[in-house]
Amino acid sequence: MIEEWRLIELTINDAYMNMAIDEAILTMIQKGESQNTIRFYRWNPSAVSIGYFQSLIEEVNIETCRKLNVDIVRRITGGGAVYHDYNGEITYSVIASTNNPKIPGNILKSYSVLCNGIVLGLKKLGLNSTFKPINDIVVNEKKISGNAQTRKLNAILQHGTILIDVNVEKMFNLLKISDEKIKDKMIKSAKERVTSIKKELNKEVSFSEVAEALKNGFEEALNIKLSLGKLTQEEKSLAEKLKKEKYSAKEWLYKR
Secondary structure, three states: OOEEEEEEEEEEEOHHHHHHHHHHHHHHHHOOOOOOEEEEEEEOOOEEEEOOOOOHHHHEOHHHHHHOOOEEEEOOOOOOOEEEOOOOEEEEEEEEEOOOOOOOOOHHHHHHHHHHHHHHHHHHOOOOOEEEOOOEEEEOOEEEEEEEEEEEOOEEEEEEEEEOOOOHHHHHHHEOOOOHHHHHHHHHHHHHHEOOHHHHHOOOOOHHHHHHHHHHHHHHHHOEEEEEOOOOHHHHHHHHHHHHHHHOOHHHHOOO
């Protein structure tokens, strides 16, 4: 019989709640109290997320973010700083028990297996993409998706972004580049190295279309059925607590 996982439909939250929900589900799965889950979400207001090991001051133009009403949040996953544009990208997370045979113990293999869901999802939209180790997905050698992962005892969280549209100039204004000359070069280089669904298909694609394609891609990649569900009361309570006490707290944001 085909395995059933929970799908949490496309939701919109601020950066702190988005990260809190991911961690709340991870914690409850690790305790054996929640179902393996895939969820899709957007960020309102737009936000910059930084990796667990990064220095906020070295990576982000804090003042520019403030002026443009862009939130800043630290993730529990590794990886680099990412700009999450409310109008330009969709984020997914896969949160599952590592006791599940579908999830390889090897980190690189698990990236490959989970990112295949995105590759197959993009294919349903008419895009040929490939997984580029360790954690990127590219179309014609241009990055369209970046992904990050963490494990907590017997549970895994992988989340990542899929670019629907991209504003490279805005991205580099928010992220810290030491030298203006280098910045111009980096913007030019990024325009050549980064792409989006809109750019590749040369047409508008709605967030719900992308979420539906990704849902189908993950079902195919993992050989699962995704059934619509909601957060449990325990997950909601824990997410509220994590948002307040951790993700929106200066101690967490400035911890490095």
